[in-house]
Amino acid sequence: MNFDLSEDEEMLKALAERFVTDHYDHDSRRAFLAEPTGFSAANWALLGELGLIAAPFPEDMGGLDLDATGIATVFEALGRGLVVEPLAEAAVLAGRIFAAAAPQELRDAWADALVSGEKRLALAHAEARGRGGLPWIETRAVQSGDGWTLRGAKPYCAAGAGADGYIVSARLEGEPGDAAGVALFLVTADAPGLTAREWHMADGSVAVTLQLDGVAVPANCRLEGDGFAHVASAQVMATLARCAEALGIMERMFADTIDYLRTRTQFGAPLGSFQAIQHRMVAQYAVIEQSRALLNLALVSWQSDDFANAVHGVRAFIAPACVELGHEMIQFHGGMGVTDELAVGGGHKRLLVLSRWPEDPLAALDRYAGVLH
The missing domain is CATH 2.40.110.10 (Butyryl-CoA Dehydrogenase, subunit A, domain 2)
Structure with a gap:
């Protein structure tokens, strides 16, 4: 199975990563969250200019009609940057519902403003x-x-x-x-x-x-x-986006913790040299790899009858696993880990929301098992 990204997907990934590099650090993220809407209006406009807001919309509305791989690629990159702009909720969820169900007159009135980010x-x-x-x-x-x-x-x-x-x-x-x-x-x-x-x-x-x-x-x-059918259909892609974002956050928190364990010393030695800590980090590395494998399984199921079920399976695993990973990374940082002074604290708070919104992970497990539809 070839998991290499296409040229367009590589371009979208590069756009998302460049956006993070140019506009995000820990202090700026805190400032964005403090704004009245909980994110930066300037950043939202820039995402519109870059075409990242339009990307999930269908082509007849001026979007790129991203497939599952494109959605996952963009949101994993945004997750690593701990981006706070609500692309999943506004573009992938509400935007796709609107695109699928709005009558033509209403579509024509709102389409340009939605894909540009002028309206949300x-x-x-x-x-x-x-x-x-x-x-x-x-x-x-x-x-x-x-x-x-x-x-x-x-x-x-x-x-x-x-x-x-x-x-x-x-x-x-x-x-x-x-x-x-x-x-x-x-x-x-x-x-x-x-x-x-x-x-x-x-x-x-x-x-x-x-x-x-x-x-x-x-x-x-x-x-x-x-109504229920439209929401359920759009929630599948939004869930995929949230899972990819959670994976990106997990990778970011793990990388930040690795750096900390290599530089923080105790008893004259780096924390990362202690075997017990190494074992715990290896266990969480395995969780990240399991999460990626399940995400890839969903991606290769795209446009098949198994796609929605595979996405529910990803969420059923990632939702509890990401919270446990956050707990571990916070413990390694000690008391500072729960503060707003470090990215690991903010990342964990985001993982808490992703793990419980829009429903408990047990509901995803029930869907995966065929109990819920």
């Missing part, structure tokens, strides 16, 4: 009583004249701060746990009746809680097709 969408789907990957939508959409009226709450809208619009799932009929009867709507951030309360996730990113009190949505802002 966020998915508002998860609800408070949703558990274990099972469908649960209480938010309701009622037909009103030529449009729709939405009522409900979306407490977990990741990367929602400063978004220009939200893709909101709402139930047209049935009970909250029914798999059918759910549609998606594009709700602009300035829609009357929509309120957004910002809050920080564990990694410092800014999510929002949306309250929809009689929000009027025009008929052409209802997305086409089955």
Whole structure:
């Protein structure tokens, strides 16, 4: 099996790595997280100029329609740089849902601004009583004249701060746990009746809680097709992106710890010379290699019936493994490891979020086992 990257994939990897090199260090990352949206608006505009925002979008919207290998390549590089801009949530998840389901009039109105980064969408789907990957939508959409009226709450809208619009799932009929009867709507951030309360996730990113009190949505802002199906399909690629990002973060934390163990001395010898520490580092190196092997298995399954299942398998392994690796790397750094003074602390916080969002890793394991669909 040939795992060499194509010319286009090498170019995208180089773009992502150059972006990290030119714009990221530990202090600048902390400054980006402190901004109101939890990331740098200037960096987001630059990602648009570089074409990295457009890349996951289909070609008819001006994107590159990246395949699985392209997505994984870009996000692993961004993970190594501990990049905070929400490409996975905005472009791979919300963007691809919009591209797949938006009616043509709405597509034409938003396409150019989305692929350039001028505008940004966020998915508002998860609800408070949703558990274990099972469908649960209480938010309701009622037909009103030529449009729709939405009522409900979306407490977990990741990367929602400063978004220009939200893709909101709402139930047209049935009970909250029914798999059918759910549609998606594009709700602009300035829609009357929509309120957004910002809050920080564990990694410092800014999510929002949306309250929809009689929000009027025009008929052409209802997305086409089955809401759950569109979200599930886009989540597969977003999950792949998150897993690749987690792998990049694991590699970065491991490399930083290797450097630390080679230079930090105790009892007159480098910490890395102690056999017990070497054994623990070798165990985590094996975890990284296992993660990469599972990611590669998913990549070679692209466009096959096994692809989604392979992605669920990657997440089921990486989600708990990356947190355990973070714990080990922090322990080797001692008390400094949990502070914001070192990249290892910030990396671990990001891994905590990736391991639990948008669902518990046990749900991915259930999907891999065929218990959930």
